[in-house]
Amino acid sequence: VKTIDWAVLALTLVAIVAYGMYRGRRNRDIRGYFLADRSMKWYTVALSIMATQASAITFTSTPGLGYADGMRFVQYYFGLPIAMVILAVTAVPAFHRSGVYTAYEYLENRFDLRMRILTSVIFLIGRGLGVGFSIYAPSLVLSVMLGWDMSLTSAVIGGVIIIYATSGGVKAIQWTHFQQMIVILSGMAIAFFVAVSLLPPDVSFADSLRVAGAMGRLKVLDFSFDPNDRYTFWSGIIGGTFIAMAYFGTDQSQVQRYLTGQSVRQSRMALLFNGIIKVPMQFMILLLGVAVFSFYQFVEPPLYFNPSETERIRAGEFSAEYSRLESWHHVTFEAKKTMIREYLGAGAGEASPGWRKRLVEAASRSEKVRADMSALAKQADPSSDGNDVNFIFLSFVIHYLPAGFIGLLFACIFAATMSSTSGELSALATCSVVDVYRRLVRPGADERHYLIVSRIGMAFWGIYAIAFAQFAGNLGALIEAVNIVGSLFYGTMLGIFLIAFYIKRLGGWATFWAALIGEAVVLSCAGFTDISWLWYNVIGCATVVGAAAALQWVSGE
Amino acid sequence: LTTPPNTRPPGPDDHADERSPLFGSWGGLYAAVLVFLAALITLMYIFQVSFA
Numbered sequence: 001v002k003t004i005d006w007a008v009l010a011l012t013l014v015a016i017v018a019y020g021m022y023r024g025r026r027n028r029d030i031r032g033y034f035l036a037d038r039s040m041k042w043y044t045v046a047l048s049i050m051a052t053q054a055s056a057i058t059f060t061s062t063p064g065l066g067y068a069d070g071m072r073f074v075q076y077y078f079g080l081p082i083a084m085v086i087l088a089v090t091a092v093p094a095f096h097r098s099g100v101y102t103a104y105e106y107l108e109n110r111f112d113l114r115m116r117i118l119t120s121v122i123f124l125i126g127r128g129l130g131v132g133f134s135i136y137a138p139s140l141v142l143s144v145m146l147g148w149d150m151s152l153t154s155a156v157i158g159g160v161i162i163i164y165a166t167s168g169g170v171k172a173i174q175w176t177h178f179q180q181m182i183v184i185l186s187g188m189a190i191a192f193f194v195a196v197s198l199l200p201p202d203v204s205f206a207d208s209l210r211v212a213g214a215m216g217r218l219k220v221l222d223f224s225f226d227p228n229d230r231y232t233f234w235s236g237i238i239g240g241t242f243i244a245m246a247y248f249g250t251d252q253s254q255v256q257r258y259l260t261g262q263s264v265r266q267s268r269m270a271l272l273f274n275g276i277i278k279v280p281m282q283f284m285i286l287l288l289g290v291a292v293f294s295f296y297q298f299v300e301p302p303l304y305f306n307p308s309e310t311e312r313i314r315a316g317e318f319s320a321e322y323s324r325l326e327s328w329h330h331v332t333f334e335a336k337k338t339m340i341r342e343y344l345g346a347g348a349g350e351a352s353p354g355w356r357k358r359l360v361e362a363a364s365r366s367e368k369v370r371a372d373m374s375a376l377a378k379q380a381d382p383s384s385d386g387n388d389v390n391f392i393f394l395s396f397v398i399h400y401l402p403a404g405f406i407g408l409l410f411a412c413i414f415a416a417t418m419s420s421t422s423g424e425l426s427a428l429a430t431c432s433v434v435d436v437y438r439r440l441v442r443p444g445a446d447e448r449h450y451l452i453v454s455r456i457g458m459a460f461w462g463i464y465a466i467a468f469a470q471f472a473g474n475l476g477a478l479i480e481a482v483n484i485v486g487s488l489f490y491g492t493m494l495g496i497f498l499i500a501f502y503i504k505r506l507g508g509w510a511t512f513w514a515a516l517i518g519e520a521v522v523l524s525c526a527g528f529t530d531i532s533w534l535w536y537n538v539i540g541c542a543t544v545v546g547a548a549a550a551l552q553w554v555s556g557e
Numbered sequence: 558l559t560t561p562p563n564t565r566p567p568g569p570d571d572h573a574d575e576r577s578p579l580f581g582s583w584g585g586l587y588a589a590v591l592v593f594l595a596a597l598i599t600l601m602y603i604f605q606v607s608f609a
Contacts, residue, residue, distance in 0.1 A: 074601070078594065078598070081590050081593065081594050082590065082591075082594070084590075085583075085586055085587055085590050088577075088578075088586075089583055206608075209608040210608055212608070213605075213607075213608030213609040214609075216609075218604065218605055218608045218609055219605060219609060220601040220602070220604065220605045221598065221601060221602055221605060233598075265578050268577075268578050269578050269579075272578070272579065272586075275590065276593065279594075279597055280597070283601070
């Protein structure tokens with residue numbers, strides 16, 4: 001990392017803060033602070049929706065997934081366009097016209113205060129745990145790659161967000177989302193072109209795709225119906241529709257984005273744009289991972305992409321085993337490279353099944369060494385998951401991108417961390433102030449008071465997120481549980497909102513108890529079955545709707 | 558506790574048209590999105606079989 005890279009990184013961070021503070025400089029009340037005075041155009045809202053969803057881990061681990069597992073992850077997004085249309089028809093006008101600040105406030109108007117508090121508290125718990133993780137995970141990766149102290153990385157990211165979010169509120173957050181998405185997409189596009197341009201001169205992009213395809217990296221679609229398999233066409237189109245409806249329709253961090261739209265039409269356009277662009281965007285990010293994979297078929301990759309764990313293993317009691325694997329890695333790589341040359345020289349893959357078979361065998365020997373290394377990493381450090389997927393893309397960036405572009409790519413990861421975290425912080429502050437403080441603790445105070453409390457709330461959640469990131473390393477396996485905690489609640493939340501929007505006959509009493517039953521069913525599925533979490537949303541939602549109907553019928557109300 | 562009246566003023570088009578912002582009707586928009594999704598999946602399938 002050269003001086004120019006640090007300059008690019010610093011300049012980008014300063015530009016984000018300055019732009020955010022400039023855009024959010026006029027806030028007179030909490031309508032301006034939390035809803036941007038409902039002044040946003042559809043394209044700003046659309047990019048803000050995408051920026052909130054796309055965390056830094058999306059941009060580091062998705063290319064890593066493309067490298068390690070191929071393109072099938074894109075199926076997870078197939079339900080998203082369908083969900084966007086459903087929400088554009090129902091949720092957007094319902095939220096807009098009821099004049100609410102939070103999705104949960106709408107439930108008080110529809111049911112009762114108990115439902116509002118239940119859903120708001122579920123959101124505060126789930127997202128409160130998640131926001132700490134959304135700073136911790138990228139900070140960990142960035143600190144390893146940049147050689148920074150972990151505390152410094154999370155403090156820089158969190159501190160920058162607190163400055164512009166506290167002063168400028170949602171206006172600052174959404175305008176910086178716009179700017180951050182432009183930085184992120186430019187960085188990704190540059191990385192893609194560099195990865196392709198670094199292929200050997202006699203290997204075309206189409207050749208590299210043939211090699212990746214032969215090694216199973218281009219298998220996009222899987223039509224098998226296996227509820228335990230995470231990424232299939234069916235889990236994507238059914239489970240993906242439900243999870244997208246739950247996330248975009250019931251999670252305040254997303255609802256708040258489209259509540260800032262100038263009008264119902266502008267908010268609808270924003271959701272529809274997200275629906276159209278998301279699948280191709282994820283496809284391209286995975287293809288970037290495949291391009292990096294193809295590049296590493298001609299240039300020897302590291303045996304293990306996490307540099308700090310590699311150093312620890314090399315210097316520790318497993319150094320002999322590491323050296324053995326490293327030698328074997330070199331031998332299998334050279335054998336595979338020779339086989340790839342012969343495969344490409346033999347012409348089209350279909351015409352040379354013999355070469356293809358030998359290539360696949362050589363690739364599986366190479367994969368076996370990587371699997372052995374992963375097992376060694378776990379053996380050397382039982383708290384490690386032996387997974388280096390998050391480090392693959394950044395390792396490529398640091399070693400092969402030209403000076404200046406490395407800084408841009410790191411700025412891109414910082415920007416992605418800030419974009420998702422700031423969206424979550426604003427949602428947490430809104431729920432804390434509007435659903436709890438203004439509703440229960442101190443109703444009837446003046447706007448100036450609420451504006452001050454809102455700024456304090458925003459700063460509090462920012463400081464909390466940084467503090468969580470400092471201690472998250474000690475949580476060990478709990479981190480994984482924290483990461484999926486949101487998916488445990490989404491199905492129940494979606495069931496509640498579906499009843500609120502569509503089934504007017506069902507009242508607050510039946511829905512409240514049905515929500516508790518639905519949550520118990522989802523937690524049982526998580527605790528006692530192997531069903532993929534993508535299906536929890538379908539199960540939770542169906543249970544809530546069914547139980548509410550049954551309870552209402554039994555009670556005879 | 559009772560529900561307080563909403564203190565927020567309505568938005569500029571809180572009673573705006575019920576029509577879809579694209580393709581004239583919601584049915585048309587649903588159809589367009591399904592066609593779009595089917596086209597994307599077909600392209601991905603062609604991509605998969607071309608290089609696999």
